[in-house]
Amino acid sequence: MEMARAIRGALRPARFKVRNARDQLLARRVRRRRKAFYSQFLGTHSLAFDVGANEGNRVAAFIALGARVIAVEPLAECADALVSRFGDACIVVREGLAAHEGTATLRTTSASTIASMSDDFIRETRASGRFSQYEWADAREVPVTTLDALIVRFGTPDFIKVDVEGYEVEILRGLSTGVPALSFEYTAELRQHARDCVSRIEQIGSYEFAYSAQETMIMTMPWTTGDAVLAGLQASGDPLEWGDIYARRL
Numbered sequence: 001m002e003m004a005r006a007i008r009g010a011l012r013p014a015r016f017k018v019r020n021a022r023d024q025l026l027a028r029r030v031r032r033r034r035k036a037f038y039s040q041f042l043g044t045h046s047l048a049f050d051v052g053a054n055e056g057n058r059v060a061a062f063i064a065l066g067a068r069v070i071a072v073e074p075l076a077e078c079a080d081a082l083v084s085r086f087g088d089a090c091i092v093v094r095e096g097l098a099a100h101e102g103t104a105t106l107r108t109t110s111a112s113t114i115a116s117m118s119d120d121f122i123r124e125t126r127a128s129g130r131f132s133q134y135e136w137a138d139a140r141e142v143p144v145t146t147l148d149a150l151i152v153r154f155g156t157p158d159f160i161k162v163d164v165e166g167y168e169v170e171i172l173r174g175l176s177t178g179v180p181a182l183s184f185e186y187t188a189e190l191r192q193h194a195r196d197c198v199s200r201i202e203q204i205g206s207y208e209f210a211y212s213a214q215e216t217m218i219m220t221m222p223w224t225t226g227d228a229v230l231a232g233l234q235a236s237g238d239p240l241e242w243g244d245i246y247a248r249r250l
Contacts, residue, residue, distance in 0.1 A: 037217035041159040074142040098144040099173035107136035121166025124189035146174030178205030198226035213243040
């Protein structure tokens with residue numbers, strides 16, 4: 001028995017090393033796939049706005065492509081993590097975005113990735129069961145600015161990523177200048193929000209649209225019209241579908 005324990009004890013570190021090596025390999029593959037995907041929008045000396053940067057998985061991809069990155073993150077702990085991780089490689093804006101400058105209520109849970117300013121997002125994703133285990137118990141008043149104001153400060157970006165848990169349309173209402181490309185998160189519970197986002201983008205310029213499901217970093221639908229993308233998502237019938245809708249200027 002003691003010999004068996006000794007053998008298991010000797011083997012355990014080796015198993016952990018194998019698992020850790022496998023995890024590192026998978027992480028590298030994800031980073032490469034993410035970088036390759038965003039290379040269609042960004043390159044050396046491009047300017048990217050990452051709105052809802054959280055702890056920076058997209059920031060890392062944008063920096064790896066040689067882009068200058070403005071990371072917008074109102075959660076203090078996430079903004080601190082961005083500074084710690086990237087240092088001077090990106091500029092961290094410690095504000096939220098909205099249709100107008102001012103303040104807004106940001107509600108948070110134990111999972112920073114689902115902090116939201118959208119009551120609709122919180123209500124509908126809890127009702128669908130997607131996030132029924134979470135309570136948005138922490139409410140913080142945070143300063144908010146607009147995309148237009150960021151453009152005045154930093155210049156017109158080549159790409160804007162907006163991932164703010166149901167508040168995307170309010171942020172796009174703060175953009176009056178066309179940009180080469182942008183994306184916004186979509187969830188099946190908020191189909192009307194997606195329609196409103198597409199409509200807003202079409203008000204500021206001529207764009208074509210595509211869609212990437214979840215974290216696949218592959219366009220699930222080819223570039224087409226906004227109506228076609230929305231119809232395709234509606235037809236899928238998945239009540240928990242999510243991903244990102246992309247728009248690029250024609």
